[in-house]
Amino acid sequence: MKSLPFIDLKAPYLELKDEIDEAVQRVLHSGWYILGPEVEAFEAEFAAYCGVPHAIGVGNGLDALQLALLAMDVGPGDEVIVPSNTYIATWLAVSHCGATPVAVEPDPLTHNIDAARIEVAITGKTKVILPVHLYGQPADMDAILAVAKRHGLRVLEDAAQAQGARYRGTRIGGHGDAVAWSFYPGKNLGALGDAGAVTTTDPALDTRLRMLRNYGSRTKYINEVHGYNSRLDPLQAAVLRVKLKHLDTWNARRLQLADAYRAGLAGSPVAVPGVLPLAQPVWHQFVIQSDRRDALQNALKGKGIETLIHYPLPPHKQQCYADMHLAPDNFPIASGLADRVLSLPIGPHMSSGDVEVVVSAIQDITPNL
Numbered sequence: 001m002k003s004l005p006f007i008d009l010k011a012p013y014l015e016l017k018d019e020i021d022e023a024v025q026r027v028l029h030s031g032w033y034i035l036g037p038e039v040e041a042f043e044a045e046f047a048a049y050c051g052v053p054h055a056i057g058v059g060n061g062l063d064a065l066q067l068a069l070l071a072m073d074v075g076p077g078d079e080v081i082v083p084s085n086t087y088i089a090t091w092l093a094v095s096h097c098g099a100t101p102v103a104v105e106p107d108p109l110t111h112n113i114d115a116a117r118i119e120v121a122i123t124g125k126t127k128v129i130l131p132v133h134l135y136g137q138p139a140d141m142d143a144i145l146a147v148a149k150r151h152g153l154r155v156l157e158d159a160a161q162a163q164g165a166r167y168r169g170t171r172i173g174g175h176g177d178a179v180a181w182s183f184y185p186g187k188n189l190g191a192l193g194d195a196g197a198v199t200t201t202d203p204a205l206d207t208r209l210r211m212l213r214n215y216g217s218r219t220k221y222i223n224e225v226h227g228y229n230s231r232l233d234p235l236q237a238a239v240l241r242v243k244l245k246h247l248d249t250w251n252a253r254r255l256q257l258a259d260a261y262r263a264g265l266a267g268s269p270v271a272v273p274g275v276l277p278l279a280q281p282v283w284h285q286f287v288i289q290s291d292r293r294d295a296l297q298n299a300l301k302g303k304g305i306e307t308l309i310h311y312p313l314p315p316h317k318q319q320c321y322a323d324m325h326l327a328p329d330n331f332p333i334a335s336g337l338a339d340r341v342l343s344l345p346i347g348p349h350m351s352s353g354d355v356e357v358v359v360s361a362i363q364d365i366t367p368n369l
């Protein structure tokens with residue numbers, strides 16, 4: 001039987017090989033290897049795609065988050081509201097600024113931060129709300145922006161998994177004060193190495209981020225703030241420019257596959273993700289829930305179907321946060337999800353036949369679990 005890998009990172013390159021090879025050659029022959037025209041062109045194209053005036057290319061998604069927080073003056077003594085259910089990067093960005101991540105539990109149906117639980121977590125030290133558009137589904141932005149406004153807080157979105165997703169019909173990129181992006185190879189828009197960006201509608205944040213990513217400098221050898229070195233690589237910018245043109249097609253394919261999973265798994269004992277009425281997800285992951293998750297994953301593996309768990313251990317249970325003395329049972333919803341979630345294979349290079357194979361495998365397995 002044919003085996004189905006979780007993801008095929010090489011397929012998008014092979015599909016666009018001629019265009020990508022040409023873009024890489026263009027950079028190699030340009031003699032311009034730091035920032036410059038290729039990075040500026042990608043920034044302009046990505047900003048236009050997101051419908052916002054500013055995009056700032058940085059080294060990776062974690063830096064995008066951290067630099068955006070620093071641009072918002074987040075530092076020691078400040079608190080930032082984060083989801084309890086997220087990838088560790090969201091929390092680490094806050095910690096690296098010297099601030100404290102304050103976790104809020106998710107809605108177990110959408111996996112995203114439960115906006116109704118945010119207000120009670122706000123204190124006099126809270127500066128920013130940092131929702132994550134987890135698995136490619138926009139968080140409940142209207143409710144989050146409303147609570148931020150009531151309390152005079154800024155909103156930074158972690159959109160590492162949500163390139164092209166829409167909320168209220170508008171692409172993610174400018175709902176909050178700033179939006180952090182990762183172009184890690186496996187993301188919906190992925191580079192051939194590390195890459196990231198921040199988008200914003202705020203010209204002051206744009207100016208600060210351009211300095212922070214480049215040694216605190218806007219004019220060479222004039223250093224205004226304690227900056228970093230986190231610049232988007234022109235080679236990656238050139239690759240991203242090619243792939244950006246195909247993102248909508250690839251996301252449409254993901255949506256078809258997600259719909260096929262949803263239809264195929266209706267009535268089965270596994271739970272499919274819930275979607276908010278105003279959210280149009282791009283299905284970075286298609287995450288089901290099962291009480292017998294480990295047995296299901298093993299049985300699928302036995303049938304040649306590779307699945308992953310995003311994520312097996314929530315941030316509050318990680319060793320790196322032992323110093324916060326968060327009790328393991330502090331965030332039961334995030335912990336419960338970590339025990340139940342299973343990411344099925346999804347990606348633009350899968351066929352609907354592949355989805356049928358996974359669906360019938362799950363239908364065969366579940367009665368015997």
Ligand SMILES: *Cc1c(COP(=O)(O)O)cnc(C)c1O
Pocket residue numbers: 060061062063086087089090132158160161182183184194195196
């Ligand atoms: C991938 C990811 C990041 C970090 O991106 P890197 O480019 O790997 O640094 C941050 N947040 C979320 C939710 C992610 O999925």
